[in-house]
Amino acid sequence: MNSTILGEEKNITLYTPPSFNENVYKTYPTIFVLDLNLEFAYSFQKKFEEPIYPHAVADEFILIGFGDYDFAEVERVDYLTPTTGPTLGCINGTFGNRCHGCVPVALHENAQQFIRYLERDCGKYYIFRGDSTLDFLEKEALPFANKMTSMRLQDDNIGVMGYSLGALLSCYAIWTRPAVYSFAACQSPPFWMPINSTHPNVTNFDFLTRILKDPTFQVKRPEQKIYFDAGGAETNYPYRITQATIEAAKTITQFQHYELNRNVWIFIDPGKGHSFTQWKKRIGQALTTLLPAQGAKRIPSLNDLSVG
Template identity: 30%
Template sequence: MKLIKLGICLSLLFASCKSESTKKSNDEEAVINPKTEINFEPVTGVELSGGKLLRAENFPSSYIKQRPVDIWLPDNYSSDKKYSVLYMHDGQMLFDAKTTWNKQEWKVDEWATQLQKDGKVQDFIVVAIHNISDLRWLDLFPEKAFNFIDPQTQQELRNIPMAVEFKFSGDNYLKFIINEVKPFIDSNYSVYTDKAHTFVMGSSMGGLMSMYAISEYPDIFGGAACISTHWLGSMPMANNPYPKALFEYMNANFPQSQDQKVYFDYGDKTLDAHYPQYAKQVDDVLEAKGYNDTNSKNIFFEGADHSENSWNIRLDQPLVFLLGK
């Protein structure tokens, strides 16, 4: 396979834009005892517009390489009431542009603070899982989708040079969230634990992983926001087999519309220029699974590119869609 020379560096898929299918449920035993002491300390040197940010520098895991996990708590967080939980990927890119590699951010604290203050969304906290640059693509690719590619092509893909071993870890990444992070959050913070109040969101590869999360764990997540979803699956290449495999996976495994909310969006600049061609396939999956305008979105943002600066302009839309009152 010949990679198309588009001048997009490979690190786009690994950092945060340098940056059988058996359904699981919450009856899986947590690997980490939720009462295990894990120290979340206030993050210093981060400027927030509201709320506070706590971090465990190396959240323990039996599934994936340890990494930082952040918790954003809104102003006046109180144990006297319950909060919904939004799990987000690429956690280091969400809150303060001064600390990110490209000096851009999602402005999660700005939007979450304002929308809660205005009463447009239910009270919620954010659990932000950091990526590890070299492992990001392997962690966030929907692992079982690879099974929809024929064996010969699978081997050709494995032969494409990479900086690390070609070994998908998307299933273990989800087990990390479901069996290790979520039980800790549920036991140590004043949150609802049911699917109606548990959501997942990400962009690019994080968009794919959010789609995968709700497909593999429909009894855990009640909604997913998939922003600038990277339907290419990998770097742009001729005769790319990943998009077909991803949609075949979705046709077989994406959850039916009962008690679910799903949000997709895309632009048409930089890497997002590759995504409009897949919009109809997304719509077709949603229709086949029984979704309508009340519980699903697939929105085109003309002129939007593939960057945190584009995502932070429209972040209110997925937040209100998933968490709106």
């Protein structure tokens, strides 16, 4: 589809559940899934479907996947990073591959030295397009998908989910756009992103220190459901993904209408690291928690987990 908002042709991936062609009057919750391109959709299809069939522990839903960008380059960072001002990023490559090897040190080894290389050789300041991505999904992809499904999307029951950067944007979306999103799954979110130009280090944790504390987003919030998870081994400095994920869940439960194990959940998978393979393994639990079929069990409480 041609996107006026993103200024180019973009593909989305549409998934409909087993009953879609059996009951033409049934409508469905809708979930935006970040990073879900056609290749991932084929690979992940079983994990998305298992909670519905054969296990019948989650309600049926329709997925709108967006992953039409280069996963290995800065383009993915551009589309999935929310920011309100210039932030420091790689010219080529990503933080994960050290800007295609331009930076000789890994981020967890010497964060300040990494930043110095970016500022001197390998980086530039960007205004990332996370908000434009959300505008595209809500204003262009959603109406397009609704037309393709004969207007069977529930416009008052929309969710967003993703892993890593997709989780960061999912958390940002549900907190800053409460009129749009009813639920979200934020799985291994890198809350240390983005690197802000006014504080050039990797430990700003912008979502925790600015977005959640912004009074604009703290009033007149509707009932929402937010699921967090992370691997127990995602503790390396300066990412602190495990610790920051727990902190985000605890912070949100301090606000009115949010309660742990009622509409905010957190799961720490002991010993697990950061990879799309881990996302694939935990997708079913996220869906079952957020959209449980009647009588389905919830995930264990925080007190039952070893969070370290």
